């Protein structure tokens with residue numbers, strides 16, 4: 001039975017038992033309608049309330065300024081957003097450049113510096129073609145397998161020539177992920193103030209699920225300065241928080257976009273949550289038209305990933321899996337309830353405590369265990385380590401011993417091997433204590 005098992009899977013991951021129990025009821029009969037939650041219309045008042053409740057809980061947990069940020073629910077997983085961020089930020093970049101070029105050329109005509117007979121639109125397109133060729137860059141901080149995948153998707157969509165790998169943390173680490181090189185070594189496209197064109201976005205993965213590498217905080221060099229508001233020179237930071245979503249306080253205002261698949265800390269697989277600055281969406285922002293993008297050789301994204309369309313339709317452009325939103329909403333409301341005014345800070349403290357217990361046990365027996373990532377970037381969520389000097393036999397034996405104690409889901413990602421204990425919000429202190437006991441017993445018996 002469920003009560004005998006402590007599950008440390010990396011995603012899908014454990015969910016609070018009380019939410020699952022409630023879920024089994026609402027699947028049969030939602031709100032006493034005699035109809036299950038998967039059967040109700042996504043356009044019903046019940047569904048709208050479910051959406052509103054989930055958003056409200058997230059707003060409370062992250063202290064989101066709702067006049068500045070929009071919350072979207074989409075399908076397509078975290079991977080879908082790898083593509084959506086590219087489509088969106090490229091379109092935003094093009095529309096901005098188009099507005100600047102149009103204005104400058106009109107002024108030139110009015111000033112008599114350009115022939116009044118010129119076709120401004122045609123000149124704008126010629127200029128945009130040059131600018132796309134010379135200046136369209138997307139910065140990626142590659143610190144693990146998921147940011148690498150995201151950068152590869154960007155290269156597939158717009159061409160590798162537009163993707164700037166500002167850092168690849170494998171380079172200074174024997175070809176393996178596990179460190180985040182210091183910010184001075186990052187080669188982010190220079191901002192305008194520094195004489196560069198600026199980049200269309202700076203992408204990072206806040207927590208690398210496979211490699212156990214987490215950013216300790218928001219990178220200093222990507223902070224905006226007060227004067228950025230005037231010359232619009234701040235980097236647009238896009239963060240994948242799929243595997244550390246709602247696990248610590250963040251300053252949402254530092255990010256242009258935050259996204260995360262639900263299936264680790266928030267709910268079941270099926271929805272992705274996007275928090276996007278309203279100034280990057282219509283009606284505040286203009287987006288490039290599909291015709292212009294095509295003319296410039298840039299991709300036009302599918303409508304189901306189009307944030308302006310999703311935003312305009314309150315995430316109900318097409319059929320949203322409302323059950324998935326309900327689960328996420330219940331999980332988040334549970335956090336709000338247990339931590340009261342401390343909100344997500346309370347959960348952050350627990351996550352840190354639990355992670356410290358596991359890392360403490362691992363560090364105590366260096367002859368038996370080796371934590372994979374560098375001390376400075378150890379993930380609180382995915383604790384990756386090796387056993388017995390990476391011996392396949394020892395690791396198999398370790399996993400078998402764990403299973404016998406009901407400790408499951410500990411196998412590392414197939415691409416890197418080893419052991420991975422995922423310490424998401426729903427992993428209880430009791431589960432962590434059982435794991436720590438096993439780590440000690442195994443080490444002492446080795």
Ligand code: PMP
Nearest residue numbers: 011077078079146209242243261
């Ligand atoms: N980003 C991160 C950090 C992830 O851990 C994962 C999946 N484990 C993804 C993106 C991809 O998510 P999905 O499988 O939902 O496409």
